[in-house]
Amino acid sequence: MRPQIWRNFDFILLLTTLLLIAFGLAMSYSTSLTTVPAGTPYLSHPTVRQGLYAATGLVFMALAVYMDYRVFRHLAPFLYVFTMIFLVVVIAIGTATHGSRRWVDLGPFPIQPSELAKLVLTIALAAFIAARQDKVKKLSTLVGSFAIVAVPVVLVYLQPDLGTIIIFACIWLGMALMSGMRITFFAGLGAAAVASIPFVYEKILHGYMRQRLATFLDPASDPLGAGYNVQQSEISVGSGGLLGKGFAQGTQSQLHFLMVQSTDFVFSVVGEELGFVGALVLFFLFIVLLFRCLRAATRSQDTFGRLLAVGVTVQLLFQVFVNVGVNTRLLPVTGIPLPFISQGGSSLMTILLSLGIVQSIVLRHKRLEF
Amino acid sequence: MFGSYKRWRSSRKKRLKPETILKIRFTLFRMLILVLFLVLAGQLWKMQIVEGKNYKQRADYNRLRTVTVPSPRGIVYDRNKTMLVRNIPSFTVSIVPADLPNSDQPAVIGRLSKLLNTPPEEIAKAIEDRRREIRLFTPLPIKTNVDQRTAFAIEEQHPVLPGVTLQIEPIRQYIDGPLTAHLLGYVGRISEDELAKREGEGYDLNDRLGKAGVEGSFETELRGRPGRENAEFDVSGRKVETLESEAPMPGNNLVLTIDLNLQRKMAEYLAEEMGSSTSAAAVALNPKTGEVLGMVSLPTYDNNLFSGGISNQNLAQLLNDPKHPLINHAVGGQYPSGSIFKVITGSGGLQEGVIKPSTTIFCTGSLSIGGWTYPCWAPHGVVDIVKALAVSCDVFFFSVGGGGNQGVVGLGIDRLAKYAREFGLGAKTGIAIPGEVPGLVPDPQWKMDLRKEPWRGGDTYNLSIGQGDLNVTPLQMANVVATVANGGMLYRPQIVREVLDANGNVVRPFEKQVIREVAVSKENLAWIRKGMETATGPWGTANTVIVPGIKVAAKTGTAESGRKDPSGRVIYHGWFLAYAPAEDPQIALAVFHSDGQGALTAAPAATKILRYFFGKEETPKPPAPRS
Numbered sequence: 001m002r003p004q005i006w007r008n009f010d011f012i013l014l015l016t017t018l019l020l021i022a023f024g025l026a027m028s029y030s031t032s033l034t035t036v037p038a039g040t041p042y043l044s045h046p047t048v049r050q051g052l053y054a055a056t057g058l059v060f061m062a063l064a065v066y067m068d069y070r071v072f073r074h075l076a077p078f079l080y081v082f083t084m085i086f087l088v089v090v091i092a093i094g095t096a097t098h099g100s101r102r103w104v105d106l107g108p109f110p111i112q113p114s115e116l117a118k119l120v121l122t123i124a125l126a127a128f129i130a131a132r133q134d135k136v137k138k139l140s141t142l143v144g145s146f147a148i149v150a151v152p153v154v155l156v157y158l159q160p161d162l163g164t165i166i167i168f169a170c171i172w173l174g175m176a177l178m179s180g181m182r183i184t185f186f187a188g189l190g191a192a193a194v195a196s197i198p199f200v201y202e203k204i205l206h207g208y209m210r211q212r213l214a215t216f217l218d219p220a221s222d223p224l225g226a227g228y229n230v231q232q233s234e235i236s237v238g239s240g241g242l243l244g245k246g247f248a249q250g251t252q253s254q255l256h257f258l259m260v261q262s263t264d265f266v267f268s269v270v271g272e273e274l275g276f277v278g279a280l281v282l283f284f285l286f287i288v289l290l291f292r293c294l295r296a297a298t299r300s301q302d303t304f305g306r307l308l309a310v311g312v313t314v315q316l317l318f319q320v321f322v323n324v325g326v327n328t329r330l331l332p333v334t335g336i337p338l339p340f341i342s343q344g345g346s347s348l349m350t351i352l353l354s355l356g357i358v359q360s361i362v363l364r365h366k367r368l369e370f
Numbered sequence: 371m372f373g374s375y376k377r378w379r380s381s382r383k384k385r386l387k388p389e390t391i392l393k394i395r396f397t398l399f400r401m402l403i404l405v406l407f408l409v410l411a412g413q414l415w416k417m418q419i420v421e422g423k424n425y426k427q428r429a430d431y432n433r434l435r436t437v438t439v440p441s442p443r444g445i446v447y448d449r450n451k452t453m454l455v456r457n458i459p460s461f462t463v464s465i466v467p468a469d470l471p472n473s474d475q476p477a478v479i480g481r482l483s484k485l486l487n488t489p490p491e492e493i494a495k496a497i498e499d500r501r502r503e504i505r506l507f508t509p510l511p512i513k514t515n516v517d518q519r520t521a522f523a524i525e526e527q528h529p530v531l532p533g534v535t536l537q538i539e540p541i542r543q544y545i546d547g548p549l550t551a552h553l554l555g556y557v558g559r560i561s562e563d564e565l566a567k568r569e570g571e572g573y574d575l576n577d578r579l580g581k582a583g584v585e586g587s588f589e590t591e592l593r594g595r596p597g598r599e600n601a602e603f604d605v606s607g608r609k610v611e612t613l614e615s616e617a618p619m620p621g622n623n624l625v626l627t628i629d630l631n632l633q634r635k636m637a638e639y640l641a642e643e644m645g646s647s648t649s650a651a652a653v654a655l656n657p658k659t660g661e662v663l664g665m666v667s668l669p670t671y672d673n674n675l676f677s678g679g680i681s682n683q684n685l686a687q688l689l690n691d692p693k694h695p696l697i698n699h700a701v702g703g704q705y706p707s708g709s710i711f712k713v714i715t716g717s718g719g720l721q722e723g724v725i726k727p728s729t730t731i732f733c734t735g736s737l738s739i740g741g742w743t744y745p746c747w748a749p750h751g752v753v754d755i756v757k758a759l760a761v762s763c764d765v766f767f768f769s770v771g772g773g774g775n776q777g778v779v780g781l782g783i784d785r786l787a788k789y790a791r792e793f794g795l796g797a798k799t800g801i802a803i804p805g806e807v808p809g810l811v812p813d814p815q816w817k818m819d820l821r822k823e824p825w826r827g828g829d830t831y832n833l834s835i836g837q838g839d840l841n842v843t844p845l846q847m848a849n850v851v852a853t854v855a856n857g858g859m860l861y862r863p864q865i866v867r868e869v870l871d872a873n874g875n876v877v878r879p880f881e882k883q884v885i886r887e888v889a890v891s892k893e894n895l896a897w898i899r900k901g902m903e904t905a906t907g908p909w910g911t912a913n914t915v916i917v918p919g920i921k922v923a924a925k926t927g928t929a930e931s932g933r934k935d936p937s938g939r940v941i942y943h944g945w946f947l948a949y950a951p952a953e954d955p956q957i958a959l960a961v962f963h964s965d966g967q968g969a970l971t972a973a974p975a976a977t978k979i980l981r982y983f984f985g986k987e988e989t990p991k992p993p994a995p996r997s
Binding site: 034174177178180228232234235236237238239240241242251252255256257271272275276279280283286287290291294297298310313317321324325328329330 | 388391392395396399400402403404406407409410411413414415417418419421422424425426428429430432433471602603604605610
């Protein structure tokens, strides 16, 4: 690699990434205070594990920065097939939690392939659309890209995992829109989607998904069952006020009124302990991150790189929006982790790998260097 | 400016370049990012800033609860400071409905049902009831008095029994159980009605309160004042931190007037002579003060059954028992008194001048008057008041009460009833034991009101010897004999001698309570006493009542109960009244058997009791060891 390309390295993106990792580790520490039994081996402590995942992820990121991202364009078909097989394996032998199979137990590191699938889907879509760049306005491109996303959607539906399906759909929609496809196609697609809502509700949605919708509409209908955590997360966030109850001082989280607080509902802990101001700081970091990713997209020397960066941006944006929306009673409960902040190695490592690729795109943008 | 507008218009007509389209879309994308975060920030503003206070309250409601800290209930001693009841720890398994997730409920109930041997439907129903009352944080007791092994098993399975808590709470242990059950009573969970009635006294749903005996009548003293604790709890109901607390004040201790050893002997001897009686009672009073030295009602029950919450089966058994073991017959049973009433007829007759101490009547064995014949139990010849009491001559007292014989103008029903009431009959004594009944002194008004019949002469004759519609309690009769013994003071019988605070300081010392000084002169009462002393002499009806070295005064009674047993035998009540020593009475005693005879059952039991009291038992038995 020529040394001068490092001039383009996006230090703001890196700094934001590191700050978000630190934010996530801090929240992990706070939620571990009353949940981790005394005498837990050092390496089993969730915060330490999360730190190790972050370190591993940063190594992946460094490798991705070093590599030319265009390698992935050629690897795309293999990665796609490999990941689809992985998803099938999960359905066959995965570990079930809360009635759905999302995990593959690989020794000390349980892996959630659907996280990896988000990145691979982005790569595959970018490669496909880039290859058909001259036919991008044709319906066949839209249909082809739809087919690429349909396979993992079906496989994840079988797990089942509504949240990931939504993110897949957002990635596809965002990338398709940003590739220059015709807006009219999407209008027709949108109409078809609205028309199929009753069918989807009756035939496609699993019972738990429908219950979550019902709970979202009226959480008080079952305060001790499905609606419990919706109410508790609402109380947690609301009771945080302007400045919050203080780091590790949240009564809702530390006394366990709030459940799944280290993963899907971690934002409720942020809201409760750090308040409105703390949440805005987190939002600011996310906005900077997303803008830097879009900057990479606009500077990319080729369509593949542009769409890749767009895909990563869309994925992060909607994960943040849906997760925070769920935590603030804007959206029904869907199990989507909050990037960097929710505990979980697969998510964190995949995101860091993705950001490494984004960095690689910035480094190799088309402006000539002398 | 105009030019640029034109340029824009003209560029619209041309197809946009793909780069321009992309630029627009990227700009829109950036705006979308900002808009989405603005939506989130707006929602946060609404929740945290606008409605923050409301949510803070709800968060506090989640974690803060005020719990009452029970105060240790007072201890009860006998007059010699022998402990009669104490508090021992017991395990109660409860469910906090708020901490039991709906989805786990069937599994938890199933496990609990197996561990506690309680039907699952019963547990489920109790939980549902409590949920309906929306008292989700108050622990709902499922089973009390759980043995230690089960308690440990439940503690071990805590992770799979969400919402189930094990509480250690003190329960009452009545050391002598049945022997003092009617005096001490028992405690039980407060009922909805009682809770409503005692609103403002700080009781809550799971409190126990005294329901019978002194546990009931001295509830306020024994209970003390429960403390309060405002504390922070986690989601499983575990207390995390106490924020503020008010210490409980232990209940006061009671020293009863009874002597436990006397009580034991009274129960033992009363039972020995019980025969086929369905109930029996004995009451011993200190005639100088009104203190109850012993009070026994048979059959009795084990009040320890109530301590941990009585099972429905045990309760049904006690309630359906035809002998009514739960009733304290000494205060709650009312019976015709028979001849022991003659003490009152005689007092009235002397006081009203109907007879003089020297008046004699010739008893032929019956009294015929107005076409009716009233039999005496034996022909007694010439009798005066002393002999009449000693031999229990009916004819003499028919004459005193009803008159019309050998020139005696009788008292008549009004004066007779007046003296009966003067001695405390027909009214509750006011002893601090729940369940007392007033008995009945019949009179013309009562008969007309109840039976729509006029009072007849025969009714007066019947009442003169304690028959007919007269109803008395053993305690009332003990009080009558105490009054005769002490020269005319009708004291209110008392069961509690002193109230002590938790440190043993006397809070309320003993004070005699006078109901009234009966309107019978000391001289006239002295004649009655002379008659009762003579009754234990060689010719008296109580001539078997011998306590070596102690002069006993007594009166026997055998009352027609008006009932027959299945074989057709007429059932009589056996009564016996006594006080001793005659010259300086220390004890006044009433003994009652529901199926017996004054001289044959009640008197022997009384003799043994008196012998014990004066330390004159022939072969003094060592008191049975206490459990």
